[in-house]
Amino acid sequence: MGTRVTRAAEHVSAEGIQERMRAEASAWRRRHWHIIWLALVAPRHAEEIARQAGVSPVTVHRVLARYRRGGVAAIAGAHKGGRRHSSLPLAEEAAFLAPFAERAARGERVRVEEIQQALHTRLGQAVHRVTVERLLARHGWRWRDTSGRPAPSPGVAEMTAEPPERPPAPAPPVADRSGRPPPAGQPHALARYPSDLSDQEWALLEPLLPPAKPGGRPRRVDLREVLNALFYLDRTGGQWRALPKDFPPWPTVWTYFRQWRTDGTWGRIHTALREQVRVRGGREPTPSAAIIDSQSVKTSQKGGPAAMTAARRSRDASVISWSIPLA
Numbered sequence: 001m002g003t004r005v006t007r008a009a010e011h012v013s014a015e016g017i018q019e020r021m022r023a024e025a026s027a028w029r030r031r032h033w034h035i036i037w038l039a040l041v042a043p044r045h046a047e048e049i050a051r052q053a054g055v056s057p058v059t060v061h062r063v064l065a066r067y068r069r070g071g072v073a074a075i076a077g078a079h080k081g082g083r084r085h086s087s088l089p090l091a092e093e094a095a096f097l098a099p100f101a102e103r104a105a106r107g108e109r110v111r112v113e114e115i116q117q118a119l120h121t122r123l124g125q126a127v128h129r130v131t132v133e134r135l136l137a138r139h140g141w142r143w144r145d146t147s148g149r150p151a152p153s154p155g156v157a158e159m160t161a162e163p164p165e166r167p168p169a170p171a172p173p174v175a176d177r178s179g180r181p182p183p184a185g186q187p188h189a190l191a192r193y194p195s196d197l198s199d200q201e202w203a204l205l206e207p208l209l210p211p212a213k214p215g216g217r218p219r220r221v222d223l224r225e226v227l228n229a230l231f232y233l234d235r236t237g238g239q240w241r242a243l244p245k246d247f248p249p250w251p252t253v254w255t256y257f258r259q260w261r262t263d264g265t266w267g268r269i270h271t272a273l274r275e276q277v278r279v280r281g282g283r284e285p286t287p288s289a290a291i292i293d294s295q296s297v298k299t300s301q302k303g304g305p306a307a308m309t310a311a312r313r314s315r316d317a318s319v320i321s322w323s324i325p326l327a
Helices: 014-023 027-041 046-053 057-070 072-076 090-105 112-123 129-138 199-208 223-236 250-262 265-280 304-308 315-322
Strands: 158-160
Touching: 014 027, 027 046, 027 057, 027 072, 046 057, 057 072, 090 112, 090 129, 112 129, 199 223, 199 265, 223 250, 250 265
Parallel strands: none
Antiparallel strands: none
16 A cells, blocks of 8 residues: 555535535435545555545545546536436437527527537536537537638537438348348348359248247247258358358257258258159159169178188189199
8 A cells, every 4th residue: 555645626525515414315326425535634555545445445546536627516516327428308408509509590500619618507517519519419410610711610610500311211131141031021231152042942942941949049040041042051051150141140040950950950851842743743752663783782891710711723824823833
């Protein structure tokens, strides 16, 4: 522990801080006032103040620094959660900008510096220009260069309020390969890869896929996109982790592939499609007879000691070997 003593600024007396602590309804803001009171009545090390207030030394330094810069407004006007760096709620921001919006609607030029100075007066503390620009952006203000110069300097940049442009009519929702199927009655996304299913092919395969299991969370994955991903991998020979991002996540695609392999879905699809092809060709759905090629069927395998017997020599080789006279 060093020798540095942590003190609080004397914006309010110790009695005034105690009154604010008793009247404060927020527990965390009451704790901040307690930190200021401890540093005001008995300056000491930040570690000791933090230990007595039940916070960390970093919190002590932050609270005292904010109180030293902004005074009472920095503690009483702070909001926990949400837009922490904003000092006004959205409704008060809109009311604050209303006079400037009326001026801009009449064609007057509204300078950012004017709004910045007015906000400084309203809050009682300095406000950065970036804070003002974010404030204007939140309420639909747009930049417009009215100075006539190629690049206006930051000191003369101006803002004008324009009515927001009417957004174009939204396109009909389609499946965006993000895992969410399109609503009922809406068209499906156009094919992006040669391996994607056509509407006629999907109409044949959709009834053959197993339905979602009852209970639990509803299915959010488009099975057509799962099949498109599997056909893409089969056509390109790519890796699972190299699946493009416009398909469902590769673990999801792999899970459906493994599940359909285990429950026999692939076999049922193959059987159903084969029967449809045979019927279209004018044949029976299933073959009535089968022919086995005997020359391609293995009857037995040679093994045991016979497999180690030396190969017999041909007749010509035998004649030649016996014609050699013995010495």
